[in-house]
Amino acid sequence: MSLAAENVSWSREGTLVVDGVTLRPAPGDTVGLLGPNGSGKSSLLRLMQGVAKPSAGTVRLDGEALSSIPRRSIARAVAVVSQHAQTDMDILVEDVVRLGRIPHRGTWGGDPEADRAAVVRALEHTGLADKADRLWHTLSGGERQRVQIARALAQEPRELLLDEPTNHLDIRHQLELLTLVTRLPVTSIVALHDLNLAAMFCDQLVVLKDGAVVAGGTPREVLTPALIRDVYEVDAEVRYDDARGRVAISFEPAALAAH
Amino acid sequence: MPAPAASAAPAAGGRRRARTILTAAGLTLGGIALLAFSVGVAITLGPADVSLVNVRDVLLNHLAEADIPVRVTEDAIVWQERLPRALVAAACGAGLGLCGAIMQSLLRNPLADPYVLGVSSGASTGAVAVGVLGLGGAALGLSGGAFIGALVAFALVLGLSKMAGGGNDRVVLAGVASTQLFSALTSLIVFAFADSDETRGVMFWLLGSLEGVRWNDVALCLSVVAAGTLICLRYAHALDAFAFGDEVASSLGLNVRRVRLLLLLMTALITATLVSVAGAIGFVGLVLPHAARLLFGSRHTRIVPATAVLGAIFMVWVDAGSRVAFAPTPLPVGVGTALIGVPVFIALLARRRRAA
Numbered sequence: 056m057s058l059a060a061e062n063v064s065w066s067r068e069g070t071l072v073v074d075g076v077t078l079r080p081a082p083g084d085t086v087g088l089l090g091p092n093g094s095g096k097s098s099l100l101r102l103m104q105g106v107a108k109p110s111a112g113t114v115r116l117d118g119e120a121l122s123s124i125p126r127r128s129i130a131r132a133v134a135v136v137s138q139h140a141q142t143d144m145d146i147l148v149e150d151v152v153r154l155g156r157i158p159h160r161g162t163w164g165g166d167p168e169a170d171r172a173a174v175v176r177a178l179e180h181t182g183l184a185d186k187a188d189r190l191w192h193t194l195s196g197g198e199r200q201r202v203q204i205a206r207a208l209a210q211e212p213r214e215l216l217l218d219e220p221t222n223h224l225d226i227r228h229q230l231e232l233l234t235l236v237t238r239l240p241v242t243s244i245v246a247l248h249d250l251n252l253a254a255m256f257c258d259q260l261v262v263l264k265d266g267a268v269v270a271g272g273t274p275r276e277v278l279t280p281a282l283i284r285d286v287y288e289v290d291a292e293v294r295y296d297d298a299r300g301r302v303a304i305s306f307e308p309a310a311l312a313a314h
Numbered sequence: 315m316p317a318p319a320a321s322a323a324p325a326a327g328g329r330r331r332a333r334t335i336l337t338a339a340g341l342t343l344g345g346i347a348l349l350a351f352s353v354g355v356a357i358t359l360g361p362a363d364v365s366l367v368n369v370r371d372v373l374l375n376h377l378a379e380a381d382i383p384v385r386v387t388e389d390a391i392v393w394q395e396r397l398p399r400a401l402v403a404a405a406c407g408a409g410l411g412l413c414g415a416i417m418q419s420l421l422r423n424p425l426a427d428p429y430v431l432g433v434s435s436g437a438s439t440g441a442v443a444v445g446v447l448g449l450g451g452a453a454l455g456l457s458g459g460a461f462i463g464a465l466v467a468f469a470l471v472l473g474l475s476k477m478a479g480g481g482n483d484r485v486v487l488a489g490v491a492s493t494q495l496f497s498a499l500t501s502l503i504v505f506a507f508a509d510s511d512e513t514r515g516v517m518f519w520l521l522g523s524l525e526g527v528r529w530n531d532v533a534l535c536l537s538v539v540a541a542g543t544l545i546c547l548r549y550a551h552a553l554d555a556f557a558f559g560d561e562v563a564s565s566l567g568l569n570v571r572r573v574r575l576l577l578l579l580m581t582a583l584i585t586a587t588l589v590s591v592a593g594a595i596g597f598v599g600l601v602l603p604h605a606a607r608l609l610f611g612s613r614h615t616r617i618v619p620a621t622a623v624l625g626a627i628f629m630v631w632v633d634a635g636s637r638v639a640f641a642p643t644p645l646p647v648g649v650g651t652a653l654i655g656v657p658v659f660i661a662l663l664a665r666r667r668r669a670a
Binding site: 106125126127128129131133134135137140141142143145147150151154155157158160210 | 419422423424551552554555557558559561562564565566567568569607611612613
């Protein structure tokens with residue numbers, strides 16, 4: 056059952072930013088959220104992590120309304136990675152990852168052995184075991200995002216929400232990061248800008264426009280020239296690469312004069 | 315192979331944990347011993363000569379009801395003047411250090427502290443308004459006035475920084491504005507309404523001064539700071555969670571608004587109490603958390619006790635230093651902390667620019 060949005064809408068300062076969205080990811084899937092800037096991807100993710108309450112509809116975790124579950128219990132099931140984590144503090148990589156254990160603590164303490172083991176596992180899973188003692192701000196952008204994913208993994212969640220996690224990364228690190236995400240033993244919902252990356256890594260895609268879902272399905276079903284034209288207002292050629300089994304999209308330059 | 319490895323791991327973990335606890339206990343005890351020693355030595359320093367032996371005898375007389383003969387003047391200097399003064403200094407150092415650590419974490423700004431953000435200035439204005447103008451009457455008292463002033467100043471700073479876009483640097487800019495406003499208000503009240511005696515007293519107190527503190531001040535400061543330390547320890551992990559901002563803290567299961575409100579109110583309360591007793595002592599809250607981080611890393615389970623103990627030791631020495639530097643004329647203790655704190659502030663600014 057896990058995390059699901061049922062017909063959720065969110066009206067923020069009089070504007071409908073999410074409009075009747077239903078999202079039921081299958082366990083273990085990587086679901087891509089697509090749509091232009093301001094289409095409601097981030098807003099939907101905020102609703103699904105429970106930091107904002109929908110004005111209509113319900114987000115449910117294991118069948119229970121998210122609004123009736125304590126924040127700490129949500130954090131033990133749902134982890135979040137944002138697009139650009141930043142800090143001014145001198146903090147060790149290991150201590151960043153350890154933050155993920157906070158929801159597992161009781162009022163006065165936690166289980167130090169379980170915490171330690173989870174941190175070590177998360178560091179190994181993300182290939183950061185040798186960087187545990189480094190200072191966070193000495194890492195590259197790609198490594199920093201990996202540390203944030205390790206932190207999320209230390210939460211031992213079942214669901215991972217990622218808001219444009221590859222935004223500030225070069226292509227190699229984008230590929231590395233998304234490969235890592237798709238191999239994680241969790242259900243992931245990823246907001247993405249790059250349609251080719253979405254096609255390459257996501258099992259399912261959901262396309263938003265003006266807060267509403269306009270298409271959903273596998274990359275091959277969803278990413279058609281007509282849809283791209285309609286949602287992003289650009290012309291694109293879509294080919295299906297049978298050998299690799301994936302969709303490849305190439306875009307036409309913008310026709311500025313037409314506007 | 316898996317079986318022995320599995321059984322060895324918990325044992326190693328247990329040993330490691332025991333070692334961690336021992337190290338922590340050792341450091342804490344060492345710090346407290348160093349603090350006690352500092353207080354002892356600081357009491358001997360000053361215009362009138364008192365030896366460590368005298369200090370010990372007086373303490374034994376008062377605490378253990380020993381009947382060691384000491385001169386009345388020595389007993390008065392140690393028990394009525396310098397010991398309460400050293401204890402209030404320790405409480406101020408610990409309390410202001412903690413306030414700085416909390417603000418730096420919650421506001422995500424390494425330059426935040428009660429003085430830089432104008433909270434101390436607000437507390438001063440509140441105290442002066444009560445002391446000189448008689449606002450609120452005797453029931454409010456200097457502490458009450460300082461507390462209200464601190465809250466108003468803090469609310470103003472947070473409101474201003476939010477209005478200006480809420481960025482990390484806005485907080486410090488809002489603090490500058492708030493500090494200027496409240497110092498101007500304080501000066502206005504003093505010049506317009508205070509007589510010359512009151513003026514001298516107030517000015518000295520505004521620079522931070524531990525002249526004339528008494529045992530009831532000690533009780534007030536120590537209890538507020540001790541309660542604050544316990545609450546900080548309870549919320550040490552929450553303070554860690556703010557390292558990457560409110561959104562991450564919230565996704566880690568924190569009730570961000572509640573934790574922030576509680577801890578910021580607590581810093582206002584601690585600052586107000588300390589300012590009402592010792593005046594606006596600057597830069598202690600800025601410097602000490604950084605010293606603690608440098609020595610013990612970024613985790614608040616370590617930063618909180620380390621800042622408290624280091625802050626206490628630091629203030630005891632600065633106060634003793636300011637008492638003897640131009641003896642018999644005492645120097646306001648805030649002058650000493652500013653002379654040490656401002657260079658650190660500049661170094662932090664320079665480092666931030668490099669990091670950006």
